[in-house]
Amino acid sequence: MELTERIPAAVLGATGVVGQQLVRLLHDHPWFSLEAVAASSRSAGRPYGEAAEWMLDRDLPPDLAEKIVVEGGEELSAPLLFSALASETASELEPLYRDRGHLVVSNASRFRMDPRVPLLIPEVNPESLELLRDQDSSPGGLITNPNCVVAGLALALSPLHREFTVEAAVVTTFQALSGAGYPGVPSLAALGNVIPHTRSEEEKIEQEPLKILDAGFPISASAHRVPVADGHLASVSVKLSRPTDLEEVAEALSGFRGEPQERRLPTAPERPLVLVGDYDRPQPLRDATRDRGMAVTVGRLRPDPVLSIRFDLLVHNTLRGAAGAALLNAELALARGLLDTTAPDAAVEVP
Amino acid sequence: MELTERIPAAVLGATGVVGQQLVRLLHDHPWFSLEAVAASSRSAGRPYGEAAEWMLDRDLPPDLAEKIVVEGGEELSAPLLFSALASETASELEPLYRDRGHLVVSNASRFRMDPRVPLLIPEVNPESLELLRDQDSSPGGLITNPNCVVAGLALALSPLHREFTVEAAVVTTFQALSGAGYPGVPSLAALGNVIPHTRSEEEKIEQEPLKILDAGFPISASAHRVPVADGHLASVSVKLSRPTDLEEVAEALSGFRGEPQERRLPTAPERPLVLVGDYDRPQPLRDATRDRGMAVTVGRLRPDPVLSIRFDLLVHNTLRGAAGAALLNAELALARGLLDTTAPDAAVEVP
Amino acid sequence: MELTERIPAAVLGATGVVGQQLVRLLHDHPWFSLEAVAASSRSAGRPYGEAAEWMLDRDLPPDLAEKIVVEGGEELSAPLLFSALASETASELEPLYRDRGHLVVSNASRFRMDPRVPLLIPEVNPESLELLRDQDSSPGGLITNPNCVVAGLALALSPLHREFTVEAAVVTTFQALSGAGYPGVPSLAALGNVIPHTRSEEEKIEQEPLKILDAGFPISASAHRVPVADGHLASVSVKLSRPTDLEEVAEALSGFRGEPQERRLPTAPERPLVLVGDYDRPQPLRDATRDRGMAVTVGRLRPDPVLSIRFDLLVHNTLRGAAGAALLNAELALARGLLDTTAPDAAVEVP
Amino acid sequence: MELTERIPAAVLGATGVVGQQLVRLLHDHPWFSLEAVAASSRSAGRPYGEAAEWMLDRDLPPDLAEKIVVEGGEELSAPLLFSALASETASELEPLYRDRGHLVVSNASRFRMDPRVPLLIPEVNPESLELLRDQDSSPGGLITNPNCVVAGLALALSPLHREFTVEAAVVTTFQALSGAGYPGVPSLAALGNVIPHTRSEEEKIEQEPLKILDAGFPISASAHRVPVADGHLASVSVKLSRPTDLEEVAEALSGFRGEPQERRLPTAPERPLVLVGDYDRPQPLRDATRDRGMAVTVGRLRPDPVLSIRFDLLVHNTLRGAAGAALLNAELALARGLLDTTAPDAAVEVP
Secondary structure, eight states: OOOOOOOEEEEEETTTTTHHHHHHHTTTTTSSEEEEEEETTTTTTTTHHHSSSOOSSSOHHHHTTEEEEETTTOOOOSSSEEEEOOOHHHHHHHHHHHHHTOEEOOOOSSSTTTTOOOOOOOOTTTGGGGGGGGGTTTTTTTEEEOOHHHHHHHHHOOOOHHHHEEEEEEEEEEGGGGOOOOSSSSHHHHHOOOOOOOOHHHHHHHHHHHHHHHHHOOOOEEEEEOOOOSSSEEEEEEEESOOOHHHHHHHHHHTTTOOOHHHHOOOOOOOOEEEETTTTOOHHHHHHHHHHHHHHEEEEEEESSSSSSSEEOOOEETIIIIIIIHHHHHHHHHHHHHTTTTTTTSOOOOO | OOOOSSSEEHHHHHTTTTHHHHHHHTTTOEEEEEEEEEEOOTTTTTEEEEEHOOOOSSSSHHHHHTTTTTESSSOOOOSSSOOOHHHHHHHHHHHHHHHTTTEEEOOTTTTTTTSSSOOOOOTTTOOOOOOOOGGGTOEEEEEEEOOHHHHHHHHEEEEEEEEOOEEEEEEEEEBBGGGGSSSSBBHHHHHOOOEEEEEEHHHHHHHHHHHHOOOOEEEEEEEEEEOOOOOOOEEEEEEEOOOOOOOHHHHHHHHHOHHHHTTOTTTSSOOEEEEEEOOOOOOOHHHTTTHHSSSSSEEEEESSSSSSEEEEEOOOTTTTIIIIIHHHHHHHHHHHOOOOOOTTSOOOOOO | OOSSSOEEEEEEEETSSHHHHHHHHTTOSSSSSEEEEOOOOOTTTSSSSSSSOOOOSSSHHHHTOOOOOOOOTOOOSSEEEOOOOOHHHHHHHHHHHHHTTTTEEEEEEETTTTTOOOOOOTTTTTGGGGGGGGGGGGHHHHHHEHHHHHHHHHHHHHHHHHOOOOEEEEEEEEEEEEEEEGSSOOOOOOOOOOOOOOHHHHHHHHHHHHHHOOOOEEEEOOOOOOOSSOOEEEEEEEEEESSSHHHHHHHHHHTTOOOHHHHTTTTSSSSSEEOOOOTTTTHHHTTTHHHTSSEEEEEEEEEOOOOOOOOOOOOOIIIIIIIHHHHHHHHHHHHTTOOOTTTTSSSOOOO | OOSOOEEEEEEEESHHHHHHHHHHHHHSSSSEEEEEEETTTTTTTTHHHHSOOOSSSSSSOOHHHHOEEETTSSSSOOSSSEEEEHHHHHHHHHHHHHTOOOOOEEESSSSTTTSSOOOTTTTOOOGGGGGGGGGOOOOOOEOOOHHHHHHHHHHHHHHHHHHHHHHEEEEEEBBBBGGGOSSBBBBBTTTTTEEEEEEHHHHHHHHHHHHHHHHOOOOEEOOOEEESSOOOEEEOOOOOOOSHHHHHHHHHTOOOOOOOHHHTTOOSOOOOOEEEETTTOOHHHHHHTTTHHHHHHEEEEEEEESSSEEEEEEEEEIIIIIHHHHHHHHHHHHHHTTTTTTSSSOOOOOO
């Protein structure tokens, strides 16, 4: 796709861990340009470089550092808004901006399970974007991406469910510290420790894949925080509706492609699922950033003595699991003609 | 039980992580006294304080530091030998010493699945000590304790299997670095990372509980190393043969007691399984040393949407999972009259 | 010293990291008994076990867990108060309780440099307790212990200054996370990182030893936080007024004893300074808890090519550097007859 | 500089941590092309992707993974050899290859202090390359870069010594785990700990800067390993020969440039020393990779109460401190016409 000029975008909740990734990714994006950064009243009016405790290992580009933060809720002119808001704030601000005519592409959990809101993984359920019709908020709209674990889990379950019908899944996660945001987990609690996660995280892992896959099988999730900076690992056992040999399963996973790959969206990985053979992989430290953090690594595929198959998967929680997911969602919306670039004065076109 | 004098014991493989724990525990033991420390030819002839890279956070007592290491294989006079040998060396030395008339209480994996060798958790299968009869090596004998994860897992499954009949279990582990011994995992690989464990570890977790519980249900295990010093955590889903409510399950776990508690063995914890209520527990950093590292902490008990119930358990891998397990095994053998304290010149009595 | 009954004590700021250590140490103290725990209004009225995020690896004893927290500022009947308050709160509450007739033994920094307040390390400047006379607050009084690094640094400099006259010191610290309290340093910032500390920490290290040693030499301090749970390490270069050989220095350090050792105070270590020979020691993980965390480990003693001598020292920051320091201070006050156990209705006796 | 074609290069010791960085950097280098990878007999004959435990977070490019490792000592045709050999092997192989006519650019410590061998930091002592004349090994030659800490330290001391004459320096280091190679420090020893480094490391820090700066002032060094993956931090106190204000010092550091910047060598950072203002910087996690790991970050510049000034510096130990240093050295040699690209059959030209 060729654009004559880049589409202005803004980031809501720009100072947090996910907000920073969005800001960084938008800075160099071929289709979108970062017009504004918004955050809470505590940050508003200050240069972004001061307001954000910049966590990424690349320097904050100077032009971004000087951008003045606006307060969430203020009028924004960019047609495209990325939301990295906390759930409570999202509850208020996302509908507000949608009603003002923006396409809000959100990482927040607040509206994910709303039946009128797409819970989108572009490789898995691109057609869910059609739900924008039901939002009755034209020209505005609201799209969400799933929870950071689900971003990898539903991606891996998708070809399995399509080809073999998944009947159940048991999931145990090893989640990175960046998933808790900043300041997040105190170091005295995290260092040299494993901390069981909240029940609400587990509920997301048990429910969101079903909406994405349009399925009804049971998922059992147990979530834990480990002292890792980035990259959520999950050990997954899956029950399939019929006996299969591992090679078929391996092919289904490795061969999986979707609309982002066909359309060559800028943030799309070459292969959404990369299957590795070494028994000691995937590892967060070595595999999380595969293909700019957008490829999910799957390894240790083997028969499961209780269900059918078992494997580990690794997803970069702030990229494929958050900021990169939101970008890919926006790219798909644009590619499908669902983003009217003249908004907020204009409409999200639903063909 | 009152002893007129302490029974001499020696430690094989005394310089490693588990060997050090054995040495420390024997130093203050009411029934046993540490007579000799044995290790490889590399360490033999040197003072223990030099030969062992002492890892424990308490100082090595001076009398131990000065003890001269003997080479594994040399004649030992102590009737009771604790083995923290690596599997290959155990293969050679454990039968050797048994045939010389010692009671060898081993933490090595080599002979665990041998049908004539007790794979013992004193709370679970004390009667397995009767297998000593079948060893035809009187007055010597060989007893083993299970893999460090299994030490906790089989303990927790025991009351469940007894009361509700376990039909399957899916297990995912978060294993501490001390489980890999010293030098073990390189820090560059471990820091800020999760490393999938070997397949052979998983096979032990899938097989050993069945021997201990005398059961035949399938277990699916996935093992991982996490940057934690001590304490293996496992997330466990269990299928029970009949519907149960959680309170019944909680009572079965909390109320579980065994022969070590009845006999008040010195290393026995007051309660083998301690059930905790906070959703963010157990944690290795806070719960591993419960009751001198001999109590297994169980938490997050809840219904499992795929199997029947789900919980986390935490076992101190070098105590309840290794050195403490061996001590408790020896204590039970003595209490049951199976350790002839005049050996190696005398027999292991099997009543 | 024999007491007919234990003296009631209370802890102000009882829920924090240092407050928890005080509570734990008082629970088993031979001279003092823990009567009350006080904290902010947020914790007041709740059981201590709920109000405090218990961080220590031993279980919180049940009788402590159930103790109801009182609000700081309320009337307390215990004659002896330990303060682990933050500086601002200490500013208000410590004089208040002193004026009500309590002996306040504080770990807070607020009044350390006040010329009328003892800044006490019992081995170094026990006579500073006489300053209580100048407080004009009889029967109440206020005693402070130094900053956690200074607790070790001034202890090591004391025999050097006495015997060789210190002319300058250059200090670089590696400080543990527990020194920042809870929640303290975010794990995303701490894991795998070194964080330069605040300038105010460095100023304390540069100034407090001079008051304690009654000296005027310059100290240069550079402080850093490292991902270690407990134990502050410092690399120290010292300029002495005259050439000395290392053996003399080693003897001065090793042979150092003070009033707590003579009086056999319960919290006193056998030797305040333990000199070790291995070049890779001291290490926080292995040496911090030496002698119940009250002995400072000194190692790597060698000539310094720029100043005179160089060494590393390690001090347990929440024990010798905070809670244990306060206890030892209180013990000395009692042993010297400066704690009137009938207060707050009675006077601090100054002989 | 424009080259008609890239110059073939080989890496000795290619499987280690520094060797891997060299391999990665050469893979994309504009002037050099990676022709061969050499390592010990254990690795020889195997594909590089198998022989090397690839540690870097980017994937090993497939063409490199398939390259067959040759054994160190075998004939190599590339005129340019990079050595990441351990000291003992370097002792044997570096002179061997030099005598065969290769330009050996070494990171090993073995020949650094040899008076005929350049110990080169291109910004500091480019003229030391003239020492190649004295090697009497034409067409071959041997160039070394300093110890990883010294790579940053001598760089920072250079403008200070030139403008204010340094009279003494006291240095304390916080060194990353990657500096110990792989497997290096055991995780059980490193996690949550600080480990004093070897005396030989300290001697390098005390001696190498004097050769590089052609100076004779005393340096006191104390080195420690911290649980950080990459990036050596050093706290440095410096005595200057005359009073200066901090602004002058800041300008001398910030304004420092050298021949690599003038010649725009491919691996040269824009500014060798980057002075930062925040009091909590530099931090390894955030600053080590500045300008592709080739810029040294200096921060916390302040007066020193004992010497003259004090600051922290951070150097990426495997880039500016090892692999990047070697590359920059080779680039300078080429730019100065000291690398005859027809060797090993031809000579290193010394104009």
